Amino acid sequence: MTATHPTPDLFALSEIRGPVLRPGDPGYAEEVAGFNVAALHTPDLVVGATGADDVVAAMRWAAATGTPVAVQSTGHGANFPIDSGLLISTARMTDVTVDPAARTATVSAGAKWRHVLDAAAPHGLAALSGTSTDAGAVGYTVGGGLPVLGRAYGYATDLTRSFRVVTPDGALRATDADTEPELFWALRGGKGNVGVVTDMTCDLFPLTRVLGGAVHTPGENAEALMTAWLDWTRRIPDEMCSAFAVLRLPPIPQIPEPLRGGFWARVALAWTGDPTEGESLLTPIRAAAPVAVDTVEVMDYTALDRIYMEPQDPLPARESCALLADLPPEAVRAFLHEVGPENPDCPLVVAEIRHMGGALSRPPRVEDAICARDSAYFLETVAIVPSPPEAEAVERATRSLHEAMAPYGTGHTMVNIHGAPGDETDRARAWTPAHYARLRHAKSAYDPADLLRFGHVVTPA
Template identity: 65%
Template sequence: MTATHHPPDLFALSDVRGPVLRPGDDGYDAEVAAFNLAARHAPDVVVGATGTADVVTAMRWAAATGTPVAVQATGHGANFPLDGGLLINTARMTDVRIDVGARTATVGAGVKWRLLLEASVPHGLAALNGSSTDTGVVGHVLGGGLPLLGRAYGFASDLVRSFQVVTPDGTLHETDADHEPDLFWALRGGKGNVGVVTSLVTELVPLSRVVGGGIHCAGEHAEPLLRAYADWAPTVPAEMCTGFTLLRLPPLPIVPEPLRGRFLARIAVAWTGEAAEAEGLLAPLRAAAPVEFDTVADMDYRQVDDIYQDPREPIPARECCALLRELTPEAVDTLLGQAGPEAGRDYPLLMVELRHMGGRLADPARVEDAVCARDAAYLLESVGVLAGPEAAVAVEAATAALYAAMAPHGTGRTMVNLHGTPGDADDRARAWTPETHHRLRTLKSTYDPQNLLRHGHTVPLG
């Protein structure tokens, strides 16, 4: 499709049904706001897309004017601010259609997992969301998607059947395993390097309830709990999906009781089997250290936000992650030395977490994709709150020290969705194997030769 050339003004966006706003316009600040308050976007123009046609129009304008493009739905993935260019906000694109017989969902670019679960769970069907259902389906899947139930069902991208995507020349594509397979490959784990997804079709899993919650101990007992967890995790079935977390929570109203103002060590649990079997499996963890409170119980799958209790209000945050190949006694010693009780209650990272991987996450994709985390045993993730310049310096120093110390136990890679603020090209490349990164660069050059999609965690042209 040949783009029509227009002068670099907004008249070519007159067909957009949603708002088209410049700095200073009413509604501009709300339109560009991200969940991560550390990223304050300042695009030259923002398009509030109401559907696929608006995205096509916006991308054609960007291609004609050479304007760089960024995309935002929920703003959870905002890791550094956009300065200039065009921001396409897809938050209004919230159509959800459930095909109960086929066990699939068709979801728009702005759909949050919460909305999808509200539509699917009453039919006995669940989606492969992450630890928070406030995040967007499309952004999660584009990064591969590490689900809450990943050990039981695999990566979220494994269940995607097709995408509707607008490439940077303004062309609308329908892609699946048989139609433009290279494009389909890049959209499952390659993030937003080749186009703007307007909708996708994903399989759903037959599930409406889980055993979930958290086993919480005082932070002073982190060592015996983590050592027990490191011994226990490799022995459990794939249906047991867990994480170990060190939490240093501020005494603020946004933190729910009884977590508020506490330093805690927690085992988060999501189990897809029978409740009685879960009791036996979890017994060694409950015996490892004095339990302060235990919320593990049978629950409707729509309640899964109660398991990890991720922040539900926007905060200024610095996140980071690394994939680990092992959790040896030496790795446990290192983690505790960095972030355990001896680091003190003033340690600046709000959360340091290990997510148990393996299980179905280690299986090869049914259709080849760009996910490069199947060889990891654990994911190490951290979040620090940037509550001012001094706090930002402390968070950055603690983050750097933690990942440098844990590097000998890592695969050398990260997951793109949790990577945090992407640095130079070498840093961004750590989300993929060299072979996958090279292929992404080649496809980037094919579908985005102007490098319009260069904001966020992107690859350079090949």
């Protein structure tokens, strides 16, 4: 066991170098704010950690006082409010160090994928970012991490070499496949159940450019494009990573013209092979329906955000997901009945199905807690919920869609995009029963007092 135990004087919050704020203090609201402004946090105390020592001190104080703890970097994954306890913000911890010879990056807890890509690019290297480089790299990775290039390279956790993590006893531990392997396992797909990560080291890979973008057609052509895309996904190489979506985009400045305010069907893609071959592979997609907007081009990997064009400014969002075993014709009809042109009042901004398989289906080199390797497709929804009436409509639409797609699902979700976790049965859907039981035992070993009880967590065994 590799652990560094701080001395008892670090119980004192005065030892923390970053801000320590309570409700009403200047800067409190800014410190607790996250990207998803639908989750308004009101913890009893927030610590703006500047490094691992601050996290250690905060956790030792929490353990000594029995105070429950939550952690937030960017707030992209904030799915419900934190209304008590201690919130540790790692947003100031943004260091990224690249070792070009070893092809690795050491990433601090608050660094965004944008920081990682910018640090790696001068060396001709890349990392497994998601659809928005504004998301925090560490929080994304401990939840498994479903990258844009997942079919080509696998999950973000597949490339993780090691973590440094502060467990609820206040110990700073270094863990990898050989050192505290059960802790390492739980941090790779088990989310924030066993500690607060202060930094991770992950592998990089040589890549500077991709063929990427999206093909859009008016939403009334959704069935034609979706049918063609599904047939296409059953015969393309692993290097082609794509997703089909129905989009009802609001008329807000965050959405670029000419898509703003429109109803669209879209295939977004990234291809890591030869661009000429990639363009040739795209022919059936472009021929499936009249193309209104085509943004596919060869781009620098650091420009990955141009593929999915997700908003970069905070919004009140509601998201959900489900893993799908297959999409037969009746599943297509069920999906489009809920979100397609025959349901014009659907409040979901995005209803997307991502192609899985390829490297996402291969066994990991080191065992992890991801339970999505048997899925063929991945369903995700996003809605903007500015007020309670809209929230109620979104909940009804989300529930109806998931009920319609349940016969084609695996019964599981991915923890990062699960949405607001419900009761224990609902939370357990992010893992198989065996993985859930194992994660509960890991929770018992590292957090028996259940201090880390906010977010998508499990109960100790």
